[in-house]
Amino acid sequence: MKYKSQKIAYQFFLLAMLLFVLQIIYGFIMGFAHMGYDVLHDFIPFNTAVTTHKNLLVVWILAGFMGSAYYIIPDESGQELWSVPLAKLQFWSFAIVGVVAVAGFHVGWWEGRKFLEIPRPLDYLVAGNVILFLVIILMTLLKGKQTTTSWVLTMGLVFAALLYLPGMIYFDNIAVDSFFRWWVVHLWVEGVWELIMGGILAYLLIKLTGVDREVIEKWLYVVVGLTFISGILGTGHHYYYTGGPSYWLMIGGIFSALEPLAFLAMTIFAIQMYRKGNKKHPNKLALYWTLSTAIVSFLGAGLLGLAHTLPGVNLYTHGTLVTAMHGHLAFWGAYASLILAIISYSMPLMTGRNIFDNRIGHLAFWCSNIGMIAMTAAFAAAGVAQVYLERIAGYDFMTTAIEIQPHFFVLIVAATLFTTGIVLFIINFFKFGKPTDEALQTEEAFEALKTV
């Protein structure tokens, strides 16, 4: 760590970990409900559980992004954060709005619009909070040294905020509502969030491999270029069957089928840089998580996205558990793992404790990744069975749902392995203790490892 103000990242990471645990608990509630044990129905009906599960996911990932930006931007621009008191204010207001939103879901204070359930009055607070966050980041960035990595990261954050706005307008026609909902959801995860992901990955690769910044940043441009060239028109894969004109079948089909290329490029980029690098950085755990992000995002988003993105396939899989299969591995590989990577990288530097390569850390890595892949397989089995029974053979929904219950037993077993991994990760997280100014010099020690 070079600057005292980078320590603010810790609070965001801590919040992210707490919300992540809560998210998982709601996952189990739904897993059991799907298996036939909807025992909490009277207190937490399924729609409350699903909304809480998804929004906690989004909020903890955003907390992770914010923490990452607070850690990375001072380092990249070569100076302290513009204002630490404002950053603290931003943290607490973010945390409070998040907690109020989640609590509200339990008393029916929500808007039933998948992923955007946060009610409008709170939306304004979210928007205000994010503006404050962006001001702090931009002021820091503009005052200091400007690198491609920090610009890509910041542009991702700015556009993510802008794209939230169309999701706040009310429409009487649900198809129009849905049209703009995808401007948020799709253009986030398959657009601007990939910019954030590219920026954070590039930063991690520069630090961990020692490869020349110019080389890494050149490929960063190529990766994010591919993202937008395919991903913007790729939005069409959500417009096939939701009221849009039929030309989206063709346009959405072609361009969304190209989206995996961006993820593939990200994978090749990370692996190549690792191979070119000097492999001397002691933080093996951070390197594992960085590479797994690049690889698993390709599997979950790229390959499993491709599996159901062509209109002929999507006609049958649209709105089934096949979608949930893809949603889990994509979010895990691309965004959850990314946050765990930057946490693994930055915690030793913020706290001065060198937990780089310990047993628990590796166990956490393997349990969570294998657990999530197994969960994906369980969702896949349930989803494919659902498609054949309900959509192809024509059995009704509940007949199908009862038939596929056993797959949710498998899901719960896999989820237990996954959760074990996450708990171990969090144990390690607490082992680091709190960040301290005494850690200010730690980065220097690794700087010397650079070969190029």
Next chain:
Amino acid sequence: MLSKKQAKIFFLGGTILFMLIFIGMSVHSLMVGIPENTNDSEIDDQVKLGKLIWEEQNCMGCHTIMGEGAYYAPELTRVYSRRGETYIHAVLTAPEGWGFRGRRMVKYDFTEEEVAGLIAFLKWMDKTELNGFPAAPSLPPPSPAH
């Protein structure tokens, strides 16, 4: 070899170009395509009320409509023609909450006006043109011999 500057032009140029195309197509979809496919002019006050309740109650947190939502309860895009008005009315007014083979729906205290709104909304939805979704099952029903 590609230089960093060329890579940057590739990124900026590609993004701007495809963003413009996307915005153009979106304007067309919003002005022409969606209103036509969804009979926008037939959205009356009852349908609007139904849509509002659909959102307030977060029905999408269990069901899908146009294939969007959660996967805990049936797809409702074509429920109006599948089940008919009487059945839907019974579901929405079940005193203990609709329960169907072990899976329970939340218990609601809708007024008759609200129920009528939801039914109008589902009836409107039933007539939307969604490029062939939901598809008819491609297999014939199992023969009685088995």
